[in-house]
Amino acid sequence: MGFIHNWLRQDILNLSPYVVQSSENMLKLDAMESPFVIADNLKDQLQKKLKTVDINRYPSNHEQLKKVIFDMMDIPDNLDIMFGNGSDELIQILMMGLNKNDKVIGFNPSFVMYKIIATWLQLKYQNIDLDDNFDIPKVIPNAKIIFIAYPNNPTGNNFTRTKIEQIIAHNPQTLVVLDEAYYAYSNDSFIDDIDKFNNLVVLRTISKVGFAGLRLGIMIGKKATIFEFNKLKMPYNINSLTQVYAELLLTQKRIIKENAITIIKNRQIVFAELSKISKLKVYQSQANFILFIAKNSNDLFDHLLQNNILIKNLNSVIAGALRVTISKGNENQQFLNVVKRFYE
Ligand SMILES: *Cc1c(COP(=O)(O)O)cnc(C)c1O
Numbered sequence: 001m002g003f004i005h006n007w008l009r010q011d012i013l014n015l016s017p018y019v020v021q022s023s024e025n026m027l028k029l030d031a032m033e034s035p036f037v038i039a040d041n042l043k044d045q046l047q048k049k050l051k052t053v054d055i056n057r058y059p060s061n062h063e064q065l066k067k068v069i070f071d072m073m074d075i076p077d078n079l080d081i082m083f084g085n086g087s088d089e090l091i092q093i094l095m096m097g098l099n100k101n102d103k104v105i106g107f108n109p110s111f112v113m114y115k116i117i118a119t120w121l122q123l124k125y126q127n128i129d130l131d132d133n134f135d136i137p138k139v140i141p142n143a144k145i146i147f148i149a150y151p152n153n154p155t156g157n158n159f160t161r162t163k164i165e166q167i168i169a170h171n172p173q174t175l176v177v178l179d180e181a182y183y184a185y186s187n188d189s190f191i192d193d194i195d196k197f198n199n200l201v202v203l204r205t206i207s208k209v210g211f212a213g214l215r216l217g218i219m220i221g222k223k224a225t226i227f228e229f230n231k232l233k234m235p236y237n238i239n240s241l242t243q244v245y246a247e248l249l250l251t252q253k254r255i256i257k258e259n260a261i262t263i264i265k266n267r268q269i270v271f272a273e274l275s276k277i278s279k280l281k282v283y284q285s286q287a288n289f290i291l292f293i294a295k296n297s298n299d300l301f302d303h304l305l306q307n308n309i310l311i312k313n314l315n316s317v318i319a320g321a322l323r324v325t326i327s328k329g330n331e332n333q334q335f336l337n338v339v340k341r342f343y344e
Helices: 003-007 040-051 063-072 087-096 113-120 161-170 223-232 240-249 253-275 297-306 329-343
Strands: 079-084 103-108 124-129 145-149 175-179 200-205 217-222 280-282 289-294 321-325
Touching: 040 240, 063 079, 063 240, 063 253, 079 087, 079 223, 087 113, 087 145, 087 175, 087 200, 087 217, 087 223, 103 113, 113 124, 145 161, 161 175, 217 223, 253 280, 253 289, 253 329, 289 297, 297 321, 297 329
Parallel strands: 103 124, 103 145, 145 175, 175 200
Antiparallel strands: 079 217, 200 217, 280 289, 289 321
16 A cells, blocks of 8 residues: 555545546547537638637636627526536536535436535535436435436436426525536526526536537526635636637537537437337437437447447446437447347
């Protein structure tokens, strides 16, 4: 045992690092990225803009970028927003002001970072199991903060809206965080509810709509709420390059919207095709991925890998479960062909 093993807290030593699976030369359908790349004319504009960045200086304030995001995401202007280095950073900021042993609630299965960050911060984390329909169960214990991914990852569904409204309304001392990472692919959002409730914030990100590499997350809340959470933010957490890229790329609202519509259409096709395979149980999705339970799921996963297709194996989370990101038509077809052949 070396120095670090005696020095570091035991609960941190017990964690496993977040591993990014290598995907060179693979069809990458594991991480809910958008398959759409930036058009050449936009790339030229970006190049020009990048030349104007004084990289010897700290990033300027985000006023321009804020305007762009308000417009892109149709955020009501009586609200305020703040940025994180990905919404992951905002999840951390939301929990950083808690007392040690304050209770944090998340659901199982849901996004893993809620629990991991709560562990870092020595908070009391409780995972509530979803019911058989992957919906929120009836009784939710009291907590300081509750994280609700809407749509949920990795199941893809939206929880029943009235259940969430009840949680918000009946727990006025609890901060309820609606994590809308997949808002662009969903038929519902809680943005318009922020005005009604003092204990609600919404998280969004540009990662799942084409810009995962920029690392830009958005917290949306009442002005007073955002003012206070800003005190927990690192200075200059959004770098100049991200700022310049985002200011230009996110004004392309129509293209971003059209790409999302394409993915939603393709999701319907993939859902229909997978549903024809009797060895699979396929779940409806409001996101840019589909969860399905497969017979011999580990073998299917390996078979896809051998064919250079990377999806996500969730067998350790839900028995037999796999998750595939929806992509362009030809890429989805490549995936579907390999799955069909596997069961023939
Ligand atoms: C992907 C994802 C995030 C992380 O988004 P980043 O902005 O890339 O950090 C947050 N929440 C959910 C539910 C996600 O699926």
